[in-house]
Amino acid sequence: MTDHPLTGKLALVTGASRGIGAATAVALGERGAHVIITARTSGGLEEVEERIHKGGGSATIAPLDLTDGESIGRLANAVAERWGTLDILVLNAAMLGTLAPVSAIDAKEFARLITLNLTAQQALIAAFDPMLRKSSDGRLVAITSGVAQNPRAYWGAYAASKAALETLVTAYGEEVKNISAVRTAILDPGPTRTAMRAKAYPGEDPATLKSPEAVAEILAGLVTDDIPTGFRTRLER
Numbered sequence: 205m206t207d208h209p210l211t212g213k214l215a216l217v218t219g220a221s222r223g224i225g226a227a228t229a230v231a232l233g234e235r236g237a238h239v240i241i242t243a244r245t246s247g248g249l250e251e252v253e254e255r256i257h258k259g260g261g262s263a264t265i266a267p268l269d270l271t272d273g274e275s276i277g278r279l280a281n282a283v284a285e286r287w288g289t290l291d292i293l294v295l296n297a298a299m300l301g302t303l304a305p306v307s308a309i310d311a312k313e314f315a316r317l318i319t320l321n322l323t324a325q326q327a328l329i330a331a332f333d334p335m336l337r338k339s340s341d342g343r344l345v346a347i348t349s350g351v352a353q354n355p356r357a358y359w360g361a362y363a364a365s366k367a368a369l370e371t372l373v374t375a376y377g378e379e380v381k382n383i384s385a386v387r388t389a390i391l392d393p394g395p396t397r398t399a400m401r402a403k404a405y406p407g408e409d410p411a412t413l414k415s416p417e418a419v420a421e422i423l424a425g426l427v428t429d430d431i432p433t434g435f436r437t438r439l440e441r
């Protein structure tokens with residue numbers, strides 16, 4: 205059990221086809237959890253599933269477009285029917301969008317960004333809340349960004365979505381902390397070697413950044429340790 209503290213647990217990780225999501229899914233699988241991995245397409249998920257199996261874990265692939273609210277409901281129904289309880293929910297999927305002055309934000313892109321980064325996250329919480337409450341130690345971890353609390357020029361759209369996500373998750377944690385074992389945490393990974401980071405900082409040397417696996421190790425600790433609800437932590441470079 206020391207090597208596999210999550211044996212018998214069920215985890216769901218969004219945005220799991222690459223980067224922090226993929227590394228998190230592998231880390232949770234190595235610790236004994238059965239991991240449901242979601243992303244828009246199945247190609248990357250199949251590679252992650254193989255990595256999980258090589259690490260001695262097990263996984264279920266669930267291709268999912270989070271901007272389609274009905275698909276979230278269908279997934280929740282399928283999980284409820286097969287397992288009944290969800291122990292770990294990792295809200296990782298997000299889009300950066302175009303970095304631009306607030307006055308020049310494209311309305312259509314902003315709507316898509318808010319739909320994925322915020323509205324879909326609320327839909328996931330609503331859909332899986334009953335299953336999380338059934339867990340003896342349910343955990344919800346949301347991935348955020350430093351710009352959520354420290355807004356930066358040209359990052360207004362993304363920062364607003366992450367600030368709202370933090371508020372949403374913190375409020376949910378307060379709502380359920382006295383009526384269930386569910387605990388929430390917010391993880392700001394800091395500068396990490398991901399495709400999103402490369403898009404935001406194209407001239408940056410990726411060798412100077414921490415790996416997604418380093419972030420995943422911290423996240424895995426959050427779902428295995430006894431943490432207070434609303435816990436927030438930021439990783440440095």
